[in-house]
Amino acid sequence: MCPRAPIDSAMVSLRLYKTGTADEKRDEAKLATALRVAGASLATLKQAPRAPQSRCSTPPPSTPRERCYMVALEDGAPALSAGDASKLRWLVAETFEQDKTSCSPGLAAPAASDAHTMLLEVGPRLTFATAWSSNAVAICQSAGLRSVARVEMSRRYLISTAEPLTPALRAAVSAALHDRMTEQVYPEPLQSFSSEAPAAAATRTIPLMAEGRAALERLDKEMGLGFDEADLDYYTNLFVDKLGRDPTDVECFDMAQSNSEHSRHxxxxxxxxxxxxxxxxxxxxxxxxxx
Incomplete structure (x- = not known):
């Protein structure tokens, strides 16, 4: 039975693993191309990692891989019962290759001294739930798993190269196996779906009352607001003569957006x-x- 714990909707409370992937050929082609461009190659499976692979060998050796299904529950929901956990495992197993589903990872991180092997895990960006997650949650809800709030899937690769894995080579491998627009690398097994967004900058007051138009000109150059001469005169007059107060940088940015060609209001x-x-x-x- 898979380990379970009471958790909130941001935390990953249960993981299921499935070895293999339907995208094996596509991934192998991308990986081989990235390594070739970097002047490297995959290590052969039947030889020591340092044995170089012939550049003409085809097909390339298969890279061990698995999928990880990460499940989060609603805030304050109790841990899944044994029956619900079994039902969830069945839902994942029934998609394909039922015998390859497990509660434990099939790929282990290489030893720190192994300079030729890396465990790479990539998955969706955490900023918002994916469409795949929405479908998976809907299926879980229909199956009676009412407390499931989010389900995301990551891909894990155990990659061995003939050459030592330098930082540049690791970056090339990572870039080849995920789409930076929608995915990211997970350096460690994901514990939470919460994204660590940078702290918002404090709102600033622009000293128009004390410095006049010069303060607005300075902000315009700093933030690239695109104010022309008429805009600078108009906004200076608006705040200094009519409103009698200093604007904030947020207000100035909003005015620039409203005044741009993107808005015809x-x-x-x-x-x-x-x-x-x-x-x-x-x-x-x-x-x-x-x-």
Missing amino acids: WFFGGKMVLCGGDKTQTLFKMLQERV
Whole structure:
């Protein structure tokens, strides 16, 4: 039976492993290409790791790999019962190759002295739950596993190379086996789905009242706000003469976004003057009226 513990929805409370992967040929091709570009090669399986592999050998040796299914429960949910844990294991096992599903990893990290072998684990970025997780959770819910909040899958590779694994070679291998746009490397087995976002910078007050337009010009250059001469004059007058206060950098950034070509609200929502006469409706109002 898999080990279980009461946990919150950010913590990984249960893991299931399945050896092999449907993407073996694709992964091997990407890995072989990355190593070839780096001037390296995979170690052969039947020889010592230091024995170089012929550049012309085909197909390349298979790299041991496995999938890891990580499960998190709802906040405050009790540990899965033995029956629910067994049901969850059955759901994972029934997808393919039932006999290759286990509660323990099949790949072990190499010894620290082994300079030719690395255990690489890659999986989805933790910023948000994946679409795959949404489907997996829906399946679990339909199967009666109501406390399952998130399920993510990572891929683990045990890679041995003929050449020593330098930091550059490790980076090349990692880059070849995951998509940096949607995935990341897990240096250690994932304990939590919480992402460590950098702390938000403190909001600053821009001293327009004391320094005038020069303060806004300085912020414009620092943040790349794209204010032109008219913008600088308008915002300085708005805060100094009309509002009588200093703006924050957040307000200035928001004004820059509203004033950019990405937003047409000022144009469509502004007062419309046609042939010297004010119109009673904005363009937005005209478009919103029924024909």
